Amino acid sequence: MNYKKYLVNKYFIWSSLIGLLFLIFSLTTYYFSSIYATEKQSSAVTDIILSNTPTYNVADVFVYGFLAFLIFISFLCLVKPKTIPFVIKSAAVFIIIRSIFVSLTHIGLYPNVTSTSIDVFKNVTSGGDLFFSGHAGFPFLLALIFWQEKNIRYLFITISVFFGVVALLGHYHYTIDILAAYFITFSIYHICLKIFRRDYQIFLNDI
Numbered sequence: 001m002n003y004k005k006y007l008v009n010k011y012f013i014w015s016s017l018i019g020l021l022f023l024i025f026s027l028t029t030y031y032f033s034s035i036y037a038t039e040k041q042s043s044a045v046t047d048i049i050l051s052n053t054p055t056y057n058v059a060d061v062f063v064y065g066f067l068a069f070l071i072f073i074s075f076l077c078l079v080k081p082k083t084i085p086f087v088i089k090s091a092a093v094f095i096i097i098r099s100i101f102v103s104l105t106h107i108g109l110y111p112n113v114t115s116t117s118i119d120v121f122k123n124v125t126s127g128g129d130l131f132f133s134g135h136a137g138f139p140f141l142l143a144l145i146f147w148q149e150k151n152i153r154y155l156f157i158t159i160s161v162f163f164g165v166v167a168l169l170g171h172y173h174y175t176i177d178i179l180a181a182y183f184i185t186f187s188i189y190h191i192c193l194k195i196f197r198r199d200y201q202i203f204l205n206d207i
Contacts, residue, residue, distance in 0.1 A: 003081060005207055006081050006082075006207065009207050011198070012085065012202065012207060015085040015089075015198075015199055016084050016085050016088065018089075019084070019085050019088035019089040019092065019199075020088060022088070022089060022092040023088050023089075023091060023092040023095070025092070026091075026092040026093075026095035026096045026099070027095060029095070029096060029099045030095050030096075030098065030099040030102070030129075033099040033100070033102045033103040033129070034099075034102060034128065034129040036103055037102045037103060037105070037106050037128035037129050037130075038128030038129070039128070040106040040128070041106045041107065041108045041109075041128035042106055042107055042108055043108050044107065044108045044109060044110050044111045045107055045174070047110065047174045047175050047176075048175065049168055049175040050110050050168065050171050050174065050175065053168070053169070055169075055170065055171045056169040056170055057170070058166050058169050058170040059170060059172075061166050062135065062163070062166050062167065062170055062172060065163070065166070066135055066163060069139065069159060069163075073087075073142065076152075082202050082203055082206045082207065083145075083146075083203050085196070085199040085202060085203075086145065086192070086196055086199040086200050086202070086203040087142070087145060087203075089192065089196050089199060090141060090145060090188070090189070090192040090196070091138070091141075093188055093191060093192055093195075094134075094137065094138060094141055094185070094188050095134075097184070097188055098132060098134055098137070101131050101132055101184070102128075102129040102130075102131065105130070105131040106128060107130060107131070107174070108128065109128070109130065109171075109172070110171040110172075110174065130173055130174060130177050131174075131176070131177050131180065132177050132180045132181040132184050133163075133164065133167055133173045133177040133178050133180075133181040134181075135163035135164065135166070135167050135173075136160050136161075136163055136164035136167065136173075136177075136178045136181040136182065137160075137181035137182070137184065137185040138160075138185075139156045139157075139159040139160035139163065140156070140157065140160040140181065140182055140185045140186075141185045141188060141189055142156045143156035143157045143160060144185070144186065144189040145189065145203070148204075160182075164178040164181075
């Protein structure tokens with residue numbers, strides 16, 4: 001990949017840097033919203049799916065599998081540098097909006113998660129940041145972003161459904177957390193199309 005044309009393009013450089021700062025800000029916001037939600041969380045509630053399925057210890061897949069997915073996304077953006085500004089900014093918007101939802105919704109984690117599983121699970125979450133599911137929503141966001149690339153689109157949709165199922169098997173999310181993620185993420189995608197038009201044009205057409 002020839003990076004020269006990107007490194008000499010001032011808009012691309014500045015847009016990528018701003019996107020990176022925005023992403024750092026969004027992660028910081030999410031950190032504090034997650035702590036707040038955990039401090040304020042209420043008791044668990046019943047769920048038609050979780051109440052009728054056993055709990056499986058799938059924490060390693062939930063945590064490390066998602067980490068592998070994030071590494072793959074980083075590699076994909078490096079291979080396709082034109083995607084960097086729009087993907088980073090869209091990810092930041094996703095995290096900001098999820099932080100808002102997390103701050104507003106404080107339902108406690110479902111009660112019968114295994115102790116071994118929850119120890120691994122809490123390496124990446126405080127336990128009160130349930131609504132809506134980032135594991136289902138973020139891969140779906142990328143599927144929408146890469147919609148015109150058929151193979152990548154289907155891969156990300158498959159990953160999204162896979163992590164949604166894993167979250168339910170481990171009882172790490174309520175069913176509504178998973179289902180709502182798709183509707184909210186679809187809206188987030190269209191918000192990003194509106195506010196990051198130039199970045200999306202670069203994403204589609206290159207510099």
